[in-house]
Amino acid sequence: MNAWAAFGIITVASLLFLVVLQGVTLLVGQRIGRYNVVDVIWGLGFVGIAVVALVLGPGDGFRRWLVAVLVAIWGLRLSWHVWRKTAGKGEDPRYEEMLEKRGGGLGVVVRKVFVTQGAAQWFVSLPIQVSAVVGPTHGVGVVVLIVGVGLWVLGFTFEAVGDAQLRRFKADPANKGEIMDRGLWAWTRHPNYFGDSSVWWGVWLIAASAWPGVLTILSPAVMTYFLVYATGARLLERSMSKRPGYPEYQQRTSYFLPRPPRRTSART
Template identity: 80%
Template sequence: MIPGISPWAAFGIITAAALIFLVVLHGVTMAIGHRIGRYNVVDVSWGLGFVGISWLALILGPGDATRRWLLAALVSVWGLRLSWHMYQKSAGKGEDPRYTEMLERAGGSGVAVVARKIFATQGISQWFVSLPIQVSAVVGATTGVWTVVLVAGVALWLVGFTFEAVGDAQLRRFKADPANKGKIMDRGLWSWTRHPNYFGDSSVWWGVWLIAASSWPGVLTVLSPVAMTYFLVYATGARLLEQSMSKRPGYPEYQERTSYFLPLPPRTRAGSAP
């Protein structure tokens, strides 16, 4: 905690520290990716970047200590689980087709292209999405009716974390069973939404924003969860995955009976509206 300075001077220090941290993190990650021959290692750094920023905000922020500790704890639980999951998912495998296609469209896999298209993009996105954490670290305590907003944020975070963690675990068990080879995962949470992990991720960050919004001016950072949801639904998440999965046998039928993003009861009647 930095004593004796204005909240916005403290915010400037926190956001500068966050940017420096992200530059170092992605520089190291890019070097590792270059050495092992695949850049999907950046996915491991996605969660770790937010964890680091939450702890910088906790340590440097002069704002309400309870909310700083709460956000650091929630973001750490989410980020460390996600990074470990992505490490397990990618270890010993080749490049993610999303990054291969991205680099091909950008004109090659030279260092400058890789740094700009993958690592700089991820770093800037992490900084922007983490703004609720940064702003929340420099403002006062949540009081009065705004406590309801904070509690709602924690509840939404819990819903999102559950969807993400349970969805990932269900998919991992499904893929581990040789009897399911070539089949489409349509069980458990995956029967309610085609992307329970992405829906959960989005909900986590709307929950984080609500916690920040429980004390002015945290509400002004609303574009951060909007951006995260956009990434997950349209930019690099569900949309790209759907493009490749739609070519697999059985997936078009799965699309017809299962909600795209928001969890809804599975449809059973042919011809139901999507």
């Protein structure tokens, strides 16, 4: 079986997995009365695809296991974090606004939430799928793979540590009404989104360490676009900018890429 035929099998199996996962999550959302449960399975979807690629992929065994382990560590941590963050709370304001504007029917929920997320999971996971069907890494590809793992480690650290720091900050009653500007949050206003983006650029580099993994570059690019401009940092900034102290925080702290906090009043 050639690489493209193997990729076809993996991508179809991944799509079927996502259809089942999103369908079950939709039923759960209907039962509990809130659809933000879909956020919990964002990471789990990638874990499932990584397992599919590991089992069905005929490519280099080392890379398949490496990608599967890295994606599993990232995805399981993220899903656990989101589950703890949303457990016992109401619907996400984003979904409430979407449903109010568009009528709130089941068709809208399916198209705008579940189908959209499933399609995004499939597209962003293309480096995982392709890396499972290509041969061993040689020459300069070894360096690319090592850099990819390093970037994944950097991203995972920013995301996990940033989430932990924010959780501890919010748990302290003395910080009620305050702006989190400590730890990694002093270096970037969105360490979790920066970390997430770095994780996926790292996975892409691992895939790009052997041809034709480099062709999946649009996957991390699209992921970064959504994290920075579409549904991530930019959307959060709109609501946070209205809070007392946040404009000043914006002036001294980098928007996305980490850097030491500024002492000037120049906006970043």
